[in-house]
Amino acid sequence: MKKLIKCAGRRCLRMSWVFLSVMVFSGLFSPPVFGNNIRVDGKTHVVGFSGDTAIIEVYLRWDNSWRDDFNWDAAWVFFKYKKRGLENPWQHAYLGSSGHVLSPAAGNEDGGYAYMVGTNSGKVNGLYVMREGISEGNVSVRLQAKWPLKGTGLTKSDFGEALNEIYVAVHAIEMVYVPYGAYYLGDAYSNKSFAVGGTDAVVIDTEAAMTLSAKDGMSNVSLSASYPKGYAGFYIMKYETSQEQYAEFLNSLTLAQQKARVANNDFANMKRGDYVFGNLHTPNCRNGIVFIEQRQANTPAVFGNNLNPANDLFSVDDGQTLACNYMSIEDMIAYCSWSGLRPMSELEYEKACRRFYPQEPDQGEYAWNTNSGINRLSGLSDLNYRGDQREQALSYLKNVNSGTSNSINGPVRCG
Structure with a gap:
């Protein structure tokens, strides 16, 4: 994850x-x-x-x-x-x-x-x-x-x-x-981690109202009974929102809503294949969502995928299954509202990453084991089947896409 x-x-x-x-x-x-x-x-x-x-x-x-x-x-x-x-x-x-x-x-x-x-x-x-x-x-x-x-x-x-x-x-x-069940929140070791008395990890075993304390001078946080704490069972998206999913979202909005959810929104003067994020004429940061047409003035536009401009829209390598970037918090909230979902809480995120209770968290542990287990992708040359649903690292040892240098400038396939 x-x-x-x-x-x-x-x-x-x-x-x-x-x-x-x-x-x-x-x-x-x-x-x-x-x-x-x-x-x-x-x-x-x-x-x-x-x-x-x-x-x-x-x-x-x-x-x-x-x-x-x-x-x-x-x-x-x-x-x-x-x-x-x-x-x-x-x-x-x-x-x-x-x-x-x-x-x-x-x-x-x-x-x-x-x-x-x-x-x-x-x-x-x-x-x-x-x-x-x-x-x-x-x-x-x-x-x-x-x-x-x-x-x-x-x-x-x-x-x-x-x-x-x-x-x-x-x-x-x-x-x-x-599934529902107790879990440890924080490791009582990391900077500003939630902790009891500054020394013990917090056990979350209820959805009732509670007050949480943390290390390193952090103020207490009071949570109401309605705030999702992760103890109850919940569903979570298996993967990131894909560019195909975001384009489908755009295609079901009103014109005003569409203009609020993309950066390049002068639809009356845009041409088929123009990109809605970044540079108008070239895919930026591996985002291939494009404007297709606006059939009549003052009516919603139509969007599609064209990460590879060398072929037609909706080809197999046009980035449909790549994670969608250029998204703001407002975009997330709008997508939630449209799909009948809601953002997960910080506590739910940690519950999803943690091992089963009562296994106590290790000091500074990562959800994917340890920091030494990270092996970053260094560029597009590390990928096979670029842009299509089979996209994967050439080496199974490459397991993370992050970093600011010697990395891929953009997202990879969801999951």
């Missing part, structure tokens, strides 16, 4: 990647594998109705899925919809609390599937799709999600006889469930 790097404004940050956590449920991460390539097969569409509830069908697949005795991976699946017409905005589709149907599809490996609903303020923002029993393999699953139309202003007749008058889009993000 990579360290979370803070963002300040829109800079070319090498690791300006965002991990997110979401709604809490009672209940370690996956073994080392490549990025799991979550994909939707075919066209997502409404296939029928049950009363005033629309049934959305989607075929979803991803690689290297697992479930064991402690935790599992999952896909966070959520939907957007819009009426035909460039002027009509995309809106979030709030799902039913039950009745969703999952069934293995062609290419599925080892087992069936279950779901959890993700709720906020009484609304179901999306579903976590996961393995039903202890198993592992590649996922290929058909989901039929129930979408109540009550409160949307839509009726069955709005969809037309062919059920294609309302556009429906699905988005999926790979997640990992971090």
Whole structure:
């Protein structure tokens, strides 16, 4: 797991990647594998109705899925919809609390599937799709999600006889469930580490309100009962937000929202293939998100991926699965709001990195073992399959992309 790097404004940050956590449920991460390539097969569409509830069908697949005795991976699946017409905005589709149907599809490996609903303020923002029993393999699953139309202003007749008058889009993000349980916060050794009496690591074994103290003259910190402390179970993004995911996010915003989320936003005077971050005509810091078109004045623009300008947009090496950089804190919050997620707390981040309680943290320990285990990538020549979903270090010993010199000027493939 990579360290979370803070963002300040829109800079070319090498690791300006965002991990997110979401709604809490009672209940370690996956073994080392490549990025799991979550994909939707075919066209997502409404296939029928049950009363005033629309049934959305989607075929979803991803690689290297697992479930064991402690935790599992999952896909966070959520939907957007819009009426035909460039002027009509995309809106979030709030799902039913039950009745969703999952069934293995062609290419599925080892087992069936279950779901959890993700709720906020009484609304179901999306579903976590996961393995039903202890198993592992590649996922290929058909989901039929129930979408109540009550409160949307839509009726069955709005969809037309062919059920294609309302556009429906699905988005999926790979997640990992971090189980509930106690953990040590801080190591009581590192500078300004949380500690009890300055000498003992803090045990977090409740979600109740608490006051934390730290070493080296740091002021006490009081946390309310509602602040996520990591003791309860939670989901966290398995990987960084990819450039493909960020482009999909941009493509479902209003024009004003789009202009706030990219640096180069004079869409009326931009040409197909112009880059929205950094230099207008050349990929900067391995960010390949480009402007495609604005079909009419004062309507949203369309974005895509073109990290390699020598070939057409959306080619296999156009950086779709590279982590997205140039992201500000405001971008993160907007992406959270759009996807039905929230930022994880500092305590949740530490819980996700820590070993099982009651194993005490070593002094100055790293989540990836020790600092001597870091072997940085030194440049693009260290990478094979540059820019596509297979991108990886030529040497398995290269395990970190960081540093300010003799390094890659930009992010690498998610995960």
